[in-house]
Amino acid sequence: MTIKKPKNVFIEGPISSDFIGNSIYKHQTKTSIGAHNIFLGQVRSDDIDGKKVAAIEYTAYEDMANQTFHNIREAAFEKFDLTCMHIYHSLGVVKAGEICLFVFVSSPRRKAVFEALEFIVEAIKADAPVFGKEIFEDASHQWKVNN
Amino acid sequence: MTIKKPKNVFIEGPISSDFIGNSIYKHQTKTSIGAHNIFLGQVRSDDIDGKKVAAIEYTAYEDMANQTFHNIREAAFEKFDLTCMHIYHSLGVVKAGEICLFVFVSSPRRKAVFEALEFIVEAIKADAPVFGKEIFEDASHQWKVNN
Amino acid sequence: MLITIKYFGQIAEVTQKNEEQIETSASHISELLDALNQKYKELKNKDFQIAQNQELVATETKLSGAEIALLPPFSGG
């Protein structure tokens, strides 16, 4: 086993649908894959005490977070029969309706992708030192808390 | 409750990554959505007794299948808190590496999309009268069976 | 009674056609099946379900439908 250096999973700003489509396209040469499963986190325009969320601004303890994502990745490859896995997370401002998290897993068979995707997304939410500031339309803000 | 006529879920040939990307893009105006989950079935180039699968040719009992997809859709909306759901399935020849099934669910919260997506994909595999003919590189064939 | 019978996948390979109309006096699905088994000898080696007017039915079901389909194992997705 070789030791892999953590990759950078962070993308400045929102993750575009073109980027996602292109990422799917690149997997069409991998003909051992039978099933892909993709999770997308989209910024929700929640209504909180009469104020609407206009955007979330993400910051992170980047080095630690990249290590966390790396560990999640290694654990998922260990537990599930996966061919590929990709994780991307936004930093900076992501407006309501835009995508801030893109997790993509592929396997010969569908059982593995369902289990792996949920495992990975829950681990990201629980363990990655990423911080979301919900910015309201009136420019006031509150700090998001994952449930 | 209004009675909805079954939609046609079938697409002639493979489902392109552009089509999927564009479908994601169209959901960015729906700002009550917080989580999307996408399943993609990709034709696998299985090796069977030394012969490689080059493509799958899909046929279906289309009217009955569209009704089945409609029933699955209604059941999923009933069971899970979903904002949107889309199902597309290929007919005709889909080559190894190309996508033949696209299921897309969206919800305010992630729990619902994980549960709904697996429910829908399993129901499609079990209940939709769709038939896949695995065509080998030497033009011989066998009939696919879902597990 | 004139009914339309549809064949799919490997069943259509046996019957060499996707659809046919037949005149039958059968009162139950099972009787219709007997006639088809006579006509297509290979059919009894094949695994299939039967739909009557687009609903899966058991062979004991009364033949009431205008459209019968012979459906091999599903393999969508």
Next chain:
Amino acid sequence: MLITIKYFGQIAEVTQKNEEQIETSASHISELLDALNQKYKELKNKDFQIAQNQELVATETKLSGAEIALLPPFSGG
């Protein structure tokens, strides 16, 4: 010992900075925290975890790291 302390999210709002270097004689994380609570009065009303050299640690842990981070509740994704 000279250590770097990093602040994130709502903790950085309290400290009004993202990072600072401090000279400390503290032997455990808890002692360092006492000093920070002195310096930033609002800190004690805030919920956070502590990472030492990018690993989460308990306050009883010995201070050994060159990099300490105060991390409010995670909210990625």
